[in-house]
Amino acid sequence: MHTFVFNHIALSVKDVDISIAFYQKVLQLKEIKNTASNSKTRWLSLGEGKQLHIIPRPDAEIKTNKAVHFALTTVNIDSFVTHLKELKIEYSDWLGTPNKDYVRNDGIKQVYFQDPNGYWIEVNDAI
Structure with missing residues (x-):
């Protein structure tokens, strides 16, 4: 049987700097080092080793609804x-x-x- 622990959520965003500023201001999340790569993806700590990854996708169409x-x-x-x-x-x-x-x-x-x-x-x- 497999067991799992939540690790991170990743969001594609138009502007990484705007998104990082929003999450820092509204949720008071602290930025942590992106240990996976030297890309422009930035990471925020959700606490207890959990992370929010903010991935730049300036040309991507982002579709959402409240259920997601x-x-x-x-x-x-x-x-x-x-x-x-x-x-x-x-x-x-x-x-x-x-x-x-x-x-x-x-x-x-x-x-x-x-x-x-x-x-x-x-x-x-x-x-």
Whole structure:
């Protein structure tokens, strides 16, 4: 039987610098060394050895929908929502209601927002 541990997520982006700045400002992720190559791909730490790889693809068409997203958990989602408001980052619930959080049937509160390339990000309090 095979066992797996999550390692990284990779996103193709139009402008690496804009995406890195967004993830550093909004999610406060720290940039780490790209140990795989000397390419222009840049890495951010998600903590506990997990990574977000930002890959330059300036000519690629990026298509997304909310069902294709990644989710991060925080201990204080209300503080994070305040942070989004301060940064003037639009967020919504799953149904797309602007500036509204959503509480799932299991009691987990979540919000959704998009990065500069249109990728959807969920932040929840599932700790």
